[in-house]
Amino acid sequence: MAAARTRYALYYWPTIQGRGEFVRLALEEAGAPYDDIARQHGAGKGVPAMLALMKTARRAPFAPPFLRAGRSLVAQTASILQFLGPRLGLVPAGEAERLWAHQIQLTIADFLIEVHDTHHPIAVSLYYEDQRAEALRRTGHFLKERVPKHLGWLEQAVGTGRYALGARVSYVDLSVFQVVEGMRYAFPRTMKRMERKLPRLVAIHDRVAERPNVAAYLASPRRIAFNEMGIFRRYPELET
Amino acid sequence: MAAARTRYALYYWPTIQGRGEFVRLALEEAGAPYDDIARQHGAGKGVPAMLALMKTARRAPFAPPFLRAGRSLVAQTASILQFLGPRLGLVPAGEAERLWAHQIQLTIADFLIEVHDTHHPIAVSLYYEDQRAEALRRTGHFLKERVPKHLGWLEQAVGTGRYALGARVSYVDLSVFQVVEGMRYAFPRTMKRMERKLPRLVAIHDRVAERPNVAAYLASPRRIAFNEMGIFRRYPELET
Numbered sequence: 001m002a003a004a005r006t007r008y009a010l011y012y013w014p015t016i017q018g019r020g021e022f023v024r025l026a027l028e029e030a031g032a033p034y035d036d037i038a039r040q041h042g043a044g045k046g047v048p049a050m051l052a053l054m055k056t057a058r059r060a061p062f063a064p065p066f067l068r069a070g071r072s073l074v075a076q077t078a079s080i081l082q083f084l085g086p087r088l089g090l091v092p093a094g095e096a097e098r099l100w101a102h103q104i105q106l107t108i109a110d111f112l113i114e115v116h117d118t119h120h121p122i123a124v125s126l127y128y129e130d131q132r133a134e135a136l137r138r139t140g141h142f143l144k145e146r147v148p149k150h151l152g153w154l155e156q157a158v159g160t161g162r163y164a165l166g167a168r169v170s171y172v173d174l175s176v177f178q179v180v181e182g183m184r185y186a187f188p189r190t191m192k193r194m195e196r197k198l199p200r201l202v203a204i205h206d207r208v209a210e211r212p213n214v215a216a217y218l219a220s221p222r223r224i225a226f227n228e229m230g231i232f233r234r235y236p237e238l239e240t
Numbered sequence: 241m242a243a244a245r246t247r248y249a250l251y252y253w254p255t256i257q258g259r260g261e262f263v264r265l266a267l268e269e270a271g272a273p274y275d276d277i278a279r280q281h282g283a284g285k286g287v288p289a290m291l292a293l294m295k296t297a298r299r300a301p302f303a304p305p306f307l308r309a310g311r312s313l314v315a316q317t318a319s320i321l322q323f324l325g326p327r328l329g330l331v332p333a334g335e336a337e338r339l340w341a342h343q344i345q346l347t348i349a350d351f352l353i354e355v356h357d358t359h360h361p362i363a364v365s366l367y368y369e370d371q372r373a374e375a376l377r378r379t380g381h382f383l384k385e386r387v388p389k390h391l392g393w394l395e396q397a398v399g400t401g402r403y404a405l406g407a408r409v410s411y412v413d414l415s416v417f418q419v420v421e422g423m424r425y426a427f428p429r430t431m432k433r434m435e436r437k438l439p440r441l442v443a444i445h446d447r448v449a450e451r452p453n454v455a456a457y458l459a460s461p462r463r464i465a466f467n468e469m470g471i472f473r474r475y476p477e478l479e480t
Contacts, residue, residue, distance in 0.1 A: 059340050059343075059397070060393075060396065060397075061343070062347045062350075062390075062393050062397075071336075072336065072339065074339055074343070075343050075347075076342075076343050076346040076347065078346065079339065079342055079343055079346055083339065096311075096312065099312065099314055099319065099323065100299050102316075102319055103299075103301070103314070103315050103316050103319055106316040106318065106319055106346075107302045107315075107316065110302075110353070113350070113353055117357070121361050121362065121374065121378070122361065122374065122377050122378050122381060123378065123381035123382075123385065124385075125381060125385050126381070134361065134362065134374050134377070137362050137363075137374070138361070138362045138363065141362060141363035141365060141366070142363075145363065145364075145365055150302075153300075153302050156300065157299070157300075157302075
């Protein structure tokens with residue numbers, strides 16, 4: 001595994017977990033050396049460097065997160081994880097398993113868009129406060145219809161093994177952890193009610209949280225706290 | 241290429257183009273043998289068979305489209321195309337090219353969600369008519385902010401070659417064709433105004449439309465017409 005010596009450069013917004021967190025968790029669990037570029041200072045670092053790369057790169061990404069690995073520049077969270085999985089030992093070897101892992105990750109990506117749009121149902125360019133009425137309406141449907149559908153599917157998708165793809169942890173499990181964490185933060189009452197129907201997701205969440213590298217990461221300053229700038233936001237008025 | 245003899249089974253809603261159309265276009269361009277299961281009748285065919293598979297398959301997809309290829313069952317449009325690309329000769333051989341193709345396709349997938357949500361900003365479970373006020377507001381921002389950003393990025397992403405990934409057609413080009421077609425159908429005035437800034441996308445659209453297999457498909461009854469049940473819908477009141 002020559003690639004194991006690669007030092008990765010992650011480009012993502014410095015003040016939120018957001019989609020970048022799914023990549024951070026993979027790098028941290030694997031103990032991979034990486035720079036969280038936009039959170040660092042100096043030449044070639046910081047948000048300006050990230051934005052510059054989006055303008056000048058030959059195959060410029062549409063949006064963060066994106067990852068530099070040697071000569072590769074990979075964007076789209078699910079694609080980054082598909083790329084990193086084999087390199088970090090975070091996905092099984094078989095093509096069928098890798099397809100399934102990617103499919104689950106892509107469905108999580110769709111869910112994240114729906115989570116985001118609970119507080120931004122009209123436009124990303126508007127403040128939440130300027131689309132609160134629509135947010136209330138959308139979130140009502142989201143909590144009643146979409147969360148049971150998405151998390152119910154995910155509960156089945158992760159199967160009955162120790163982890164989603166069997167005995168060993170994969171990037172899918174790290175993402176399950178993050179989804180459970182995020183949903184608990186944003187919609188605590190809904191999750192309290194719903195978690196008894198999601199025992200596998202909760203079990204995977206707990207197992208991931210206890211993994212030494214993840215636990216060390218979560219306790220470190222590298223883990224940004226949830227806040228009202230990210231995907232998962234706690235606006236209590238939305239959860240009625 | 242033993243896989244070239246595979247007969248594919250596509251599962252998608254029978255009355256709309258929707259996301260399934262991106263897969264249909266790939267199969268048609270390649271001249272691959274396939275069954276559009278939910279549009280057929282008899283045992284193991286039709287929508288009931290599709291829905292049954294979503295309940296009983298070992299690794300059941302979250303939603304259509306999904307594709308059966310031998311023992312593989314692949315869901316998520318971008319993942320299906322990533323899977324089919326090498327098998328149908330619709331993506332170059334290099335890892336970097338395949339990563340880039342997938343990245344573009346995933347960004348198109350994100351755009352399609354935004355297109356869909358112009359007419360369904362509140363809930364998929366509601367009729368358009370019951371969320372028209374919010375649709376008007378969302379679509380205004382979409383046309384002014386998101387369409388230029390997405391299509392402007394895509395215009396750069398496809399580069400300056402004959403096709404998006406070089407001299408040979410790929411599934412990305414077929415998707416570009418479908419995006420241009422769909423946007424022209426749903427938002428004709430916006431596209432009329434904007435297309436002079438999107439010469440590469442228009443050129444690729446035109447080249448794809450003239451490809452013999454695609455042209456034959458478009459003229460056949462297999463091509464479902466755009467309508468107000470799919471992703472791209474023409475509601476003139478939204479385009480003001």
